[in-house]
Amino acid sequence: MQKKATALEGLYVIEDFITETEEQELIRAIDSRSWCGNGIAPNPEMKRRTQHYGYEFSYRYRKIMQNLGPLPTFTDFIVKRFKQQKIIDFEDEPNMCIINEYEAGQGIMPHTDAATIFGPIILSLSLLSSCLMKFTHSNNSETQFLTVLPPRSLLIMTKSSRYDYKHSISKDITEWFDGGENGEKQEIIRSRRVSLTFRTVRSSGMDNVVGFCFSISFPNDDLSLFKMIIL
Numbered sequence: 001m002q003k004k005a006t007a008l009e010g011l012y013v014i015e016d017f018i019t020e021t022e023e024q025e026l027i028r029a030i031d032s033r034s035w036c037g038n039g040i041a042p043n044p045e046m047k048r049r050t051q052h053y054g055y056e057f058s059y060r061y062r063k064i065m066q067n068l069g070p071l072p073t074f075t076d077f078i079v080k081r082f083k084q085q086k087i088i089d090f091e092d093e094p095n096m097c098i099i100n101e102y103e104a105g106q107g108i109m110p111h112t113d114a115a116t117i118f119g120p121i122i123l124s125l126s127l128l129s130s131c132l133m134k135f136t137h138s139n140n141s142e143t144q145f146l147t148v149l150p151p152r153s154l155l156i157m158t159k160s161s162r163y164d165y166k167h168s169i170s171k172d173i174t175e176w177f178d179g180g181e182n183g184e185k186q187e188i189i190r191s192r193r194v195s196l197t198f199r200t201v202r203s204s205g206m207d208n209v210v211g212f213c214f215s216i217s218f219p220n221d222d223l224s225l226f227k228m229i230i231l
Ligand SMILES: O=C(O)CCC(=O)C(=O)O
Pocket: 098, 100, 108, 124, 125, 167, 195, 197
């Protein structure tokens, strides 16, 4: 299991962080739980489906709503592996996991996870489909960086990649990236992707219930909150 540094400070991808069998077991466990979003409370306005563990996050109010208790046992081996691989220190142990489901044609808007609410390390485990994640510098939208997230890979976002950039996933069903052996473009055909994003909610994040959890950039400022959560 190799932690691959990227060109972006603090951004790493570990391929094959879990096995195919573990991936299938996770999908089975996740699909046996209730999803919210797509008309289902909480967060019925979401266009993609999510599951919230540890803490419930409201996309409408952009704050932590309630403590939901410990993370589900099906994530235990993942958190244990974070520690074994020294990806996290004890004090950074995640207390929140949001599971996102992206059907082909769904993505997520550019955003930075709020530094006042979430800790310094954001970890995202990808299941089923590959996709590209785009990082756009918050102060210079021309500074962009793309990374491939293969199924079963773990994305580690820290330092500049976590604080200075907004990350996003497009709705494109076909994506292209430079990655071929002879410099040719490689293609990703997107299908259902499920991701587990682990964060540490700071104690200040729990107090600051009116704080913004995400800062999101829009091409124009008059977009409604609903557009924000849809992609
Ligand atoms: O799907 C992912 O890998 C990232 C999810 C994400 O950025 C989020 O939930 O805020």
